[in-house]
Amino acid sequence: MSVSYGDSPARQVIVEKAKEEGIVWLGGLEEMWTRCMGDNHDLECLQYLHCTSSTLHNKLSRAEQVTIFRLRTGHNRLKHHLFSRFKIGDGPNCPCGANRQDAQHVLQDCPLLDDARLKYWPEPREMNQKLYGSALQLGITAEFIYASDLTI
Known part of the structure; x- marks a missing residue:
């Protein structure tokens, strides 16, 4: 299932900040990430983009919130959880050969x-x-x- 998150509130915040910074928006997050988050000393940028978990419902789409929550809790559709909890699949191993396909991995x-x-x-x-x-x-x-085509 392919989902577009191009109009999510979080992306809109990024796009607005990019315009303020004079960044030509090409649809990716890389330049904005480098400009804002690459320099931990850019306090103005960090304050603008920072939010607490209690306000994330205003910043992330529902699908983005669900993805983050599932990654945080480990209750997701990655192989480790499906196999260890429900005995679904052929094992907890990642296709790369690692012992566990979990959020950390x-x-x-x-x-x-x-x-x-x-x-x-x-x-x-x-x-x-x-x-x-x-x-x-x-x-x-x-x-x-989403870009990794993983089902979370």
Whole structure:
């Protein structure tokens, strides 16, 4: 199932900030990520894009919220959860050969997703930032999952 998240509130915040910054918007998050989040000292940008988990319903689409929640809790459709909880599938192993296909593996380690990971996070990011960061960071995590064609 292919879903478009091009008009989500989180993306609109990014697009508006990109316009303010004079960035030509080409539909990707990479330049905005580099400009805003690459420099941890850019306090104005961080304050603009930062939101608490209690206000995420205003920043992320329902589908993005569900994706982040499932990744946070481990209650998702990745092989490890399906096999260990419901005995669905042939095992918890990732197609790359790793022992567990779980959120940690998918977001941080899976070699099959290295290219996509580099596209969305040119600089390494901690798991905590990917799952509990600002609305921008959570939007990027959701976009990465959708682009990876994983069912969460």
